[in-house]
Amino acid sequence: MESTRIAEQAEETGAPLTEAEEEQAGYALRALTAKPGDPDAALVSREWLSLVQPFFELGWAMGVRTGSTGLAVAGVPVDGATVAHAFAQLNGERAANVLARGQEEPQHAGPSIWQRVRYHGSLTRSHGTYWVEAIHAYGDPVSMLPTLRYDLGELRGETLVPVVTNVRRVSLTPVAEWLTAL
The missing domain is CATH 2.30.30 (SH3 type barrels.)
Structure with a gap:
């Protein structure tokens, strides 16, 4: 019963991303966007990576903190088509146009x-x-x-x-x- 709260008294608690979470997310993002056969080269530009990195880090930390990253898919990499589709969706929403033109x-x-x-x-x-x-x-x-x-x-x-x-x-x-x- 100690965890029961009245709605008006509910407070939002949380903590900013840790360095470890940012580091893990950065490693995962680089792995997802690495060019096959050349892990030091990315399939997308640095500009695209810097655009999506904050959202990727947020999603990564939320998944880890909520326990949604269970062992069901441990060790199974995300396929390249799924990664490419995510960047195409971002592009399809015209993020590049909005950023480049300011309109x-x-x-x-x-x-x-x-x-x-x-x-x-x-x-x-x-x-x-x-x-x-x-x-x-x-x-x-x-x-x-x-x-x-x-x-x-x-x-x-x-x-x-x-x-x-x-x-x-x-x-x-x-x-x-x-x-x-x-």
Whole structure:
């Protein structure tokens, strides 16, 4: 009966993440995003990792603290397709667009990382359909808005190979398709 509380008297208690939890979560995130055959290389950019790391650490600590990380799947790694799908979902929610542009109006949004696009720019011999593999934002002191340039690539086997770089937004038509696994 000592643990029974009146609703008005309930207090929220808790503790911040420990260094050990942060370290374990960081190790797990790096393991999940490691490129097969090269554990020091990641399948996603550092920017993406830094974006998801706080949420991953939070989820990790919550799972450990609630006991939801039982032995049922101990030693069984998460498959690459599930990890890729999680990053694609984050991308599908347009997190990259919101961060890069500082706006949330879909009609003004350009393509996202790992989205399929049609290139129709000045390099006519390179016209075709590609994946956006990088978005670069450059400061514009006049408008105070970033100027975005896109790097495009194509899949050759399981490798994304750069084809066209430094592409302007007007040279692209986004396609509603995202890369979910390499």
